[in-house]
Every structure is written in structure tokens, then in C-alpha cells.
Amino acid sequence: MPPLHILLGLLLLLNPPPCCSSAAANGDKLTAGQALAVGSKLVSRNGKFALGFFQPAAAAGSISKSSHSWYLGIWFNKIPVFTTVWVANREEPIIHHNLNLTQLKITSDGNLVIVGDLSYLSRSTLQYGVKSQKNKPRAALLLNTGNLALTSQHTMLWQSFDYPTDLLLPTAKFGRNKITGFSHQLISKKSLIDPGVGSYNIELQDTNGFILKRRNNPSMVYWRYASSTISSLNLLPVLKSLLDLDPRTKGLVDDVNYVDNNQEEYYMYTLRDESSPSAFVLLDISGQIKLNLWSQASKSWQTIYAQPDNPCDPPATCGPFTICSSKPNQSCDCMENFSQKSPYDWEFDDRTGGCIRNTLLHWTHERNTTSSTDIFHPTSQVQYPYNSQSILNTTTQRKCEEACLGSCSCTAYSYNNRRCSVWNGELLNVILAEGIDNTAEHVLYLRLAAKYFLPSLRKNKRKPNLRVVTAASIIGFGLLMFTLLLLIWRNKFKRRSLLSISYDNQGSAGGIIAFRYTDLVHATKNFSEKLGGGGFGCVYKGLLSDSKTSVAVKRLDVAHQAGEK
Structure with missing residues (x-):
């Protein structure tokens, strides 16, 4: 079976467009002799969906980014947040610069193709197509459901609903063909700006039912549902009742069907009518299955239901050397002395690269013996990573630590109930487990370079605590005021008491006392009682603050040239 990105009936040709011109497509239909170019689009009759060429774009915080690649896809036409529902060439993006040569058209042999200067594409894209039926006109029609169908005389030859990307629209089947073995599957996209094939997929298998797994290494199943007629008859009424309990989805879903016959097995859901709010089932970048509903009030998509319920359950959802926390919302943080491998990718929800070391490990290998000066940092209250290896004959934690140091690939160890476990290479799926006591039985010892623990280095690398900095600033400002x-x-107090203090000191020290002018004004009652005149000024009677000592105060007056008795 061909990969999903190679769609039955969608050929990516290597030859340039013919010399003759083609009429522009309009409305909801593309017929033979017409072409859909970049900048044009087909719109379903109800106006809900559009088909055309697009560039993915997204905004994350202060960063806004558009991809350099172009894709052919279908999106919601009336919703202000650009949301694709199907992408034709998610693994073969159009990256050439001459977009004027790129067109979607129906060729003379009845195939739906993209033509243009696509010499960079692999030859494998030419292997699949709809078998030609001569002398039968064909048309590509964008239906009101968001399904792109290739038809010939009212017969459907191919439809995009058979090849979903990362989401499932109402009325689309999701299941398997028992005769051909063909199975529908959803595959998550790489990031907010890259609709390419991501890390997770879900499909309905023969005997295993629904299988939700991680595709990339390591590949593993992390959620399953045993599908059968009995289990489905029990599940569907419960699911519909749960949707009716939520005011946002009450009356939204008209029916959820399960069909199992000799030819096929599939699930399908329908909305009550076309005026219902837009909704779809999505396999998110994080690995969760979500039911998303458009909120006209908030102008955004709202997640009504998610499975698995814990966003940290999908394997490696945060990437290697990270710690995932699900409360109150999912957050991914790098481990001690690690930093994001690509902060740019993280901004757009692509965390497959995870985190990398800030300080490289140190080890030497001599005479078939590995030695290291590395030190282990305890990380408590976490769920251990998977793919551990047990080390036998290690009766103490010290021996377990030495066993890890003896291998240059060992990155962490744990010692629990006299059992030594070590991890080699990348640490994946480390989850912060709230509620676990901080004991040695729930500690992961992370291997770090010894020089990282130098005080000067750690001082530079340690991130400041925002709450501590804020509190210190407030306290410092209060102390300053x-x-x-x-x-x-x-x-102010010294000014009032200076006169008395100075006089008291005169008796004990016997020196010259200096008085402030304001103190003299107060002692002489503003120079109101004149005793006489002297050289360069008048003399006034004063009384010190003890009310016992009388003094004579001469006030300098440069206008006087001689004394007066």
C-alpha cells in the first residue's frame, strides 16, 4: 500500500505545462481543460470549505512565521483562523520559486494532477493514479462536506476522505476495508508551520481495534480501544450522552454510527445540520486525540474532549531530556544543565529535538576500563523513563552509581528496593509525578559533568527566581524609604536640640562653641533687645535654651565702620 502522502488520483508530474493555455477554474468544480493556479481557489456551494494552494503560517508569542513551502489543501473558508482539513502533498511540498507554472488540472487521460516545474520531486510520485477510462469526461468537485471528489458521469472514482491527514471531518469514514486490507489512518503534523508527517498515528486494525502509537523511534502503542459490535453498542450511546451534557456540544452531534459487515468496518459521525458550529476530530501534534469546536464568541477553537486524558501520556511528547508536567496545563521543561535544542521549533510546538547538554560529560578509556569524574544530580518526584536496563549483583546504591559511571553511554540510574536500573542514551518520557513523596525510592539520578557543580559556573547558569527577585526588590525599596x-x-531633631547640646558641651570641654544662625535668632527673640553697638555690628541680648544663661550676641553689619557705645 502506498504511503498516505501519495494519494490515489493526485499525481505530481515532472513535465512542464503544455504550451496551450487553460481556462481558470471557478465555483466548486474543476473540469477538463480548466486549471487551478496559485492565488485561485474552489469554494464549496455552501461556502464552508475552499481548495487551493497555500503557505502555512502561525504566530507563537511575539514570533510570526510563514513557511517557504507551498501545499495544495482544503481549509475552512469562513473561519478567520486559517485551519486546514486536508493536505495533498504533505511530504512533497512545492519549494520552487516559479509558482506561476504550478497548476492543478485534469489531464487528457482523466487524472487529477499538479503540473509545473517540479523537477525536484522523486520518481515515486508517478507510480499511483486512477486508471484511465477513455472517452469519459471527469470533474473534480469540492463537496459541502469538505470532501474533494473525482467523478465521471456521477460515479465517484476517488475522494480525499479516503486519505485523511491529521483530522476527521463529519460524514467521513474511519475504519478499514476487509477485502483490500486498506485502512484509514490519521497522522499528526510536524509543527504549526509544517503539515508534514509527524510523530503519532491512529488507525483501526484487524484484531487490535483502535491503535494509537508513536511512529518514530522508539515506536510504541500507548492507547488502544478494542473495537467490536458489542463494545461499540455500549460506547456510542455513552459518548453521545457525554456530548449532550456539555452546553457547547448539546445537540451538535446528530449521530455516531458503527458499521461492521463482510466488506468493511468503520465509524462515522454526523452533525445535526450545516448551520451547526464547525467541529472535527484531530490527532494533535502532542499525540492526543481531540474533539475541537469553533467558538464564535472567542473566535478560536476549543477542545471539548481529549484522549489520553493526561497530555504527558503520549511517549516523548516533550522530546529527549525533558520533564513533562500536566498540572495545571501541559508544560515541558529541560532537565538540569540542559537547554532547548531549537527554541525556534519549540515556539511552534515541534519538540522532537528536545533538549541538549550545556556541559559535556567527561570520561576516559584506558586498558579496557572506563573512568569518569561525572557527578549525579537527583531528580525527585518523577516517573522513570522507559527502556531501562537492570544491573545484577549491585547490592548498594554506590555500586549502582559506579556501574553507570563505567559506561560512557549511561545517562542516568535509579536504585529502588535494592534494584539497580540504568538508562543509556536519550531519556524519554520523564513525567513529573505529583503526589509521590520525596524519598530515595522515587529519585532519578541524572549524570552531569563535575565542572557544572563548580560554584562560579552554577552561579552563572542558575536561572533567577522571579518571585525571589520581586520580593527582594520590594523589601529593598521599603528599607531605603x-x-x-x-x-x-x-x-530635624538635631536642629532643635543643637543649642542645648552645644552649651552643655562647653562646660565640660571648655572650647569654642559654634551656634547655628537659627539658634541665635531663637535665643535673641529675632534680635529684638539691642544692648549697644560694636565694631562691624550691633550687640543683642540673648537667653540660651536652659533659660538661665544670658549671652550677648553681635550681629555682623558691614555698613558699620566704627564702634558705638
Whole structure:
């Protein structure tokens, strides 16, 4: 069976377009002799869906990015958030610069093809197509359901619903053909700006039922549902009741059908009518199956239901050397002394690269013996990664640690109930397990370079705690204001008491006392009682603050040239 991206009836030709011109396609139909070029689109009769060439674009925080690649796909036409529902060439993007030569058309032999200067494409794309039936006109029709169908005299020869990408629209079958062995499957996309084949897929298999698994290495099944007539008869009413309990989905789904006969087995759901809010089942980038519903109030897609319920359950959803936390929302963080391999990819939900070391490990190999100065950092309250190896004859934690240090590929170990487990290579699926006590039985010892633990290095690498910095700033500002007020009050007090303090010190020290002008004004009652005149000024009577000592105060007056008695 060909890969999903090689669609039956969608050929990517290597030859340039013919010299003769083609009429532009319009409406919801593309017929022989017409062409759909970049910038044009087909629109379903109800206006809900559009087909054309597009460039993926997304915004993450302050970053807005458009892909350099072009794709042929179908999207919601009336929803302001650009959302594709099907992509034809997700593994063979159009990357050439001469887009004017790229067209979708029906060839003379009745095949639906993309033509243009596509010399970069592999020859494998020419292997699959609809068998030609001469003298029978064909047309490509975009239906109101979002299904692209290739028809000939009211007979459907091929449809996009048989080759879904990462989501399932209402009225589309999801199941398998018992005769041919063909199976529908959803495959997640790589990132928000790359609709290519991602890490997870789900399909209905012969005896295993629904299988949700990780495609990339390591490949593993992490969710399954045993499909049968009995189990489906029990599940479907419950599922519909759950949807009716939610005000957002009450009355939305008209029916959920399960069909199992001699030819095929499939599930299909339908909405009550075309005026119902847009909804679809999605296999998300994270590996979760989600039921998404368009909210007109918030102008966004809302997730009504997700499976698995824990977003950290899909294997390696955060990538290698990361810790996944599901509360309150999913978050992925790098392990100690690791940083994001590609922060740009992380911004657009592509975490397959995970995190990489900031400081390389140190080890030497001499005479068939490996030695290392590396140190282990305890990481508590986590669910252990998978693919562990047990080390026998290790009766103590110290021996378990030495066994890990003796291998240059060992990256972590745990010692639990006298059992030593080690991990080699990348650490995947480390999950923060809330509720586990911080004991040695639930600790993962992560191998790090010894020089990372140097105080100067750790000081530079340690990330500041925002709460601590904020609290310290507030406390520092408060202390500064308190000190300033204290100095103002102290200065004012000293001014009031300076006269008395100075006089008391005169008796004990016998020196010359300096008075402030304001103190002299207060002692002489603003120079109101004149005693006489002297050289360069008048002399006034004053009384110090102890109310016992009388003084004579001469006030300098440069206008006086001689004394007066």
C-alpha cells in the first residue's frame, strides 16, 4: 500500500505545462481543460470549505512565521483562523520559486494532477493514479462536506476522505476495508508551520481495534480501544450522552454510527445540520486525540474532549531530556544543565529535538576500563523513563552509581528496593509525578559533568527566581524609604536640640562653641533687645535654651565702620 502522502488520483508530474493555455477554474468544480493556479481557489456551494494552494503560517508569542513551502489543501473558508482539513502533498511540498507554472488540472487521460516545474520531486510520485477510462469526461468537485471528489458521469472514482491527514471531518469514514486490507489512518503534523508527517498515528486494525502509537523511534502503542459490535453498542450511546451534557456540544452531534459487515468496518459521525458550529476530530501534534469546536464568541477553537486524558501520556511528547508536567496545563521543561535544542521549533510546538547538554560529560578509556569524574544530580518526584536496563549483583546504591559511571553511554540510574536500573542514551518520557513523596525510592539520578557543580559556573547558569527577585526588590525599596525618613527626622531633631547640646558641651570641654544662625535668632527673640553697638555690628541680648544663661550676641553689619557705645 502506498504511503498516505501519495494519494490515489493526485499525481505530481515532472513535465512542464503544455504550451496551450487553460481556462481558470471557478465555483466548486474543476473540469477538463480548466486549471487551478496559485492565488485561485474552489469554494464549496455552501461556502464552508475552499481548495487551493497555500503557505502555512502561525504566530507563537511575539514570533510570526510563514513557511517557504507551498501545499495544495482544503481549509475552512469562513473561519478567520486559517485551519486546514486536508493536505495533498504533505511530504512533497512545492519549494520552487516559479509558482506561476504550478497548476492543478485534469489531464487528457482523466487524472487529477499538479503540473509545473517540479523537477525536484522523486520518481515515486508517478507510480499511483486512477486508471484511465477513455472517452469519459471527469470533474473534480469540492463537496459541502469538505470532501474533494473525482467523478465521471456521477460515479465517484476517488475522494480525499479516503486519505485523511491529521483530522476527521463529519460524514467521513474511519475504519478499514476487509477485502483490500486498506485502512484509514490519521497522522499528526510536524509543527504549526509544517503539515508534514509527524510523530503519532491512529488507525483501526484487524484484531487490535483502535491503535494509537508513536511512529518514530522508539515506536510504541500507548492507547488502544478494542473495537467490536458489542463494545461499540455500549460506547456510542455513552459518548453521545457525554456530548449532550456539555452546553457547547448539546445537540451538535446528530449521530455516531458503527458499521461492521463482510466488506468493511468503520465509524462515522454526523452533525445535526450545516448551520451547526464547525467541529472535527484531530490527532494533535502532542499525540492526543481531540474533539475541537469553533467558538464564535472567542473566535478560536476549543477542545471539548481529549484522549489520553493526561497530555504527558503520549511517549516523548516533550522530546529527549525533558520533564513533562500536566498540572495545571501541559508544560515541558529541560532537565538540569540542559537547554532547548531549537527554541525556534519549540515556539511552534515541534519538540522532537528536545533538549541538549550545556556541559559535556567527561570520561576516559584506558586498558579496557572506563573512568569518569561525572557527578549525579537527583531528580525527585518523577516517573522513570522507559527502556531501562537492570544491573545484577549491585547490592548498594554506590555500586549502582559506579556501574553507570563505567559506561560512557549511561545517562542516568535509579536504585529502588535494592534494584539497580540504568538508562543509556536519550531519556524519554520523564513525567513529573505529583503526589509521590520525596524519598530515595522515587529519585532519578541524572549524570552531569563535575565542572557544572563548580560554584562560579552554577552561579552563572542558575536561572533567577522571579518571585525571589520581586520580593527582594520590594523589601529593598521599603528599607531605603525607611532609612530616608529616619535621616530626615534625625536631622530635624538635631536642629532643635543643637543649642542645648552645644552649651552643655562647653562646660565640660571648655572650647569654642559654634551656634547655628537659627539658634541665635531663637535665643535673641529675632534680635529684638539691642544692648549697644560694636565694631562691624550691633550687640543683642540673648537667653540660651536652659533659660538661665544670658549671652550677648553681635550681629555682623558691614555698613558699620566704627564702634558705638
